Amino acid sequence: MRPRGGLVRLLKYGSAYVADAILCAAGVSLDAAGEDVFSMNSKQRTILVATINAERKRKYADLKLLMFEGEKIEVTTGNSLHVTFEGSEVPSEIYLFKQRRPIRARLPRPLQCVRCGQYGHATATCTRNGRCLRCGRNHTDGPCTAERPRCGNCQGPHASNEPRCPSWQLQRQAAFILASSNGKLTRREALDRARSAAKAKQDGIAAANTSATRPGHTYATAAGTSTTTRPTGSKNPPDPRRTAKTWRIFGAILRPLDTRFPALAIAVARGLSYQQLAELLADTLGCSPALALRLFNGLATARILYGLPLANISKTGWEKLAVVHRTAIRQFFSLPYSSPEGPTLAEAGDMPLPLSADIRALNHIGRMKRTHHGQQLIFPLDSLPHSRMGQCVAAYRALVSHSPDVNDLDVPPYRHRPLTIRTNIPGVETLDHILLQCVHYSEERRALIRSYREQGLATNSVDEFLFPSVQVDTVKRAFNALLNFFQSSALFERL
Structure with missing residues (x-):
C-alpha cells in the first residue's frame, strides 16, 4: 500500500506502530495476524503487507484510511510488488511466501x-x-x-x-x-x-x-469481389469445415459445423477468459481475487453451466472444463500450480463443475415436476435412458422416490389463522424465576445475594448474576458462590 503524501511522514512512528495501525483499521486481531508481514520500503515509498490468508488479504486490500495520533492518512492498495534482481538475467517466476508468482517488467x-x-x-x-x-x-x-x-x-x-x-x-x-x-x-x-x-x-x-x-466503390462492388469460398459445380466441393473460421477453446478446436462439442462452442464462444481477468488482477489498481472469481463464474462459467447441464458431454470434456476452472482459481488466489483439487476449491468456496451441472439439472427437473406442463415434459424423458436428461430423470427418481405430484398438493386457504405470540409460557420454570422470585430457594438466594454484595456486585437481574463485569479474581469468587447456590438448592440433580 502507498500512503498519500509519501512514506517519510510515517517513518518516525516505526514499523511496529504502523503495523498496529494497519491491524486496527482492518479489524484484525494481533493473534490472528501472527504470521503476517509488515515492512516499510523507503526507496519505493510503500508499505509491504504479506499474508497467506484470503480473508485477511481482502481486509488489507479494502483499506482506505489509517489513523496516526488522530490524523487520517489516505492509502492506496495494490497487489503488485517491485522486486530488484542483481545482474541482467531476470527469472520468469519467483517463490514468495510459499507461493509461485509470475514476473513481468x-x-x-x-x-x-x-x-x-x-x-x-x-x-x-x-x-x-x-x-x-x-x-x-x-x-x-x-x-x-x-x-x-x-x-x-x-x-x-x-x-x-x-x-x-x-x-x-x-x-x-x-x-x-x-x-x-x-x-x-x-x-x-x-x-x-x-x-x-x-x-x-x-x-x-x-x-x-x-x-x-476508396472512391468509386460501393457495398455491392465490395461484396462482389469478396474472397469468401463459394461452392462450385465441381464433383468435390470444398469442405466448409476446413474453410470456416475455427476457435480453440479449452484445448479443443471448434468449428461452426462441428458436431463433437456443439453446446461447448455455443456456451463459451463469447465467454470471458481467465487470462483477461488475470491481467486485470495483476494491474496496479486491480481487483480482489474474490471479485475476479465472481466475474469468471458470472461470465465464462455461467455460460458453461447454462448450456452444459442439458448436454451429453463426455468425461474428457468435463475434465478439460474442470482443469480450466481450477487454473482460474489458482491464478486469482495466487495458489501453487500443483495444489490439490479439494483445498483449491475450498479456498475459493466453490465446487467442481460436473457437480454444479448435476445440481442444476436436478433442480430443473424438480421445478418441472411441480407444474402441470412440466410433468408432461418429464414423462417422455423416461423413454430416453441413454440421453443426458433421461439419466438425470432416473437419478432424480432414485434420490426423491416419494416426491408429491402437483395434483396431490392441497390448495392453501385464502385466509390463514394468525400465529399466537406469547411473551411467557405458563408452567415452565425459567432461570430468572429461580434466581430472583422462587420462594422455595429464599434461604439459598439470601446467601448468594449476601456474597455478591460483599464483593460490590449488583443482584438485580440474571445477567448481573451470570456476567459480572469485574476483574478475574472477583469473578471467580462470585461464580464460586453461584455454584454453592446450585448445589445447595439441588438444581444439578433436577437439571
Whole structure:
C-alpha cells in the first residue's frame, strides 16, 4: 500500500506502530495476524503487507484510511510488488511466501525533466532553457496565464507531462521494451524500436481507412469481389469445415459445423477468459481475487453451466472444463500450480463443475415436476435412458422416490389463522424465576445475594448474576458462590 503524501511522514512512528495501525483499521486481531508481514520500503515509498490468508488479504486490500495520533492518512492498495534482481538475467517466476508468482517488467513513469519538459534526463543535469510544462513557452516564474495548454514535445492541446501525450506513450513503450530486453538493448535502441512500432501501427490504420473509403466503390462492388469460398459445380466441393473460421477453446478446436462439442462452442464462444481477468488482477489498481472469481463464474462459467447441464458431454470434456476452472482459481488466489483439487476449491468456496451441472439439472427437473406442463415434459424423458436428461430423470427418481405430484398438493386457504405470540409460557420454570422470585430457594438466594454484595456486585437481574463485569479474581469468587447456590438448592440433580 502507498500512503498519500509519501512514506517519510510515517517513518518516525516505526514499523511496529504502523503495523498496529494497519491491524486496527482492518479489524484484525494481533493473534490472528501472527504470521503476517509488515515492512516499510523507503526507496519505493510503500508499505509491504504479506499474508497467506484470503480473508485477511481482502481486509488489507479494502483499506482506505489509517489513523496516526488522530490524523487520517489516505492509502492506496495494490497487489503488485517491485522486486530488484542483481545482474541482467531476470527469472520468469519467483517463490514468495510459499507461493509461485509470475514476473513481468515494471513500467515506471518516463524520465522527464521538470525544467525543460524533455525526456531522457533529470532536472539536476539539465542545461537547456526552462519552459512552462503547460503552455510550452519560455517562462517558469509564477503561474501560467495561457488560456489553452500546448505540449512542447508534440505540439498537441495538452500539457507536456500528460500521459495521453503521444511522446509520453512513446517513452513508456520504450521503457517497456528496455525492461523486457534483460539488458541486451540500450535506451536509444529501445526508443528506435518503439518509434518503428508506432509508425507501423499508424500506417496500418491509415491503410485500413484508405481501403474502406476508396472512391468509386460501393457495398455491392465490395461484396462482389469478396474472397469468401463459394461452392462450385465441381464433383468435390470444398469442405466448409476446413474453410470456416475455427476457435480453440479449452484445448479443443471448434468449428461452426462441428458436431463433437456443439453446446461447448455455443456456451463459451463469447465467454470471458481467465487470462483477461488475470491481467486485470495483476494491474496496479486491480481487483480482489474474490471479485475476479465472481466475474469468471458470472461470465465464462455461467455460460458453461447454462448450456452444459442439458448436454451429453463426455468425461474428457468435463475434465478439460474442470482443469480450466481450477487454473482460474489458482491464478486469482495466487495458489501453487500443483495444489490439490479439494483445498483449491475450498479456498475459493466453490465446487467442481460436473457437480454444479448435476445440481442444476436436478433442480430443473424438480421445478418441472411441480407444474402441470412440466410433468408432461418429464414423462417422455423416461423413454430416453441413454440421453443426458433421461439419466438425470432416473437419478432424480432414485434420490426423491416419494416426491408429491402437483395434483396431490392441497390448495392453501385464502385466509390463514394468525400465529399466537406469547411473551411467557405458563408452567415452565425459567432461570430468572429461580434466581430472583422462587420462594422455595429464599434461604439459598439470601446467601448468594449476601456474597455478591460483599464483593460490590449488583443482584438485580440474571445477567448481573451470570456476567459480572469485574476483574478475574472477583469473578471467580462470585461464580464460586453461584455454584454453592446450585448445589445447595439441588438444581444439578433436577437439571
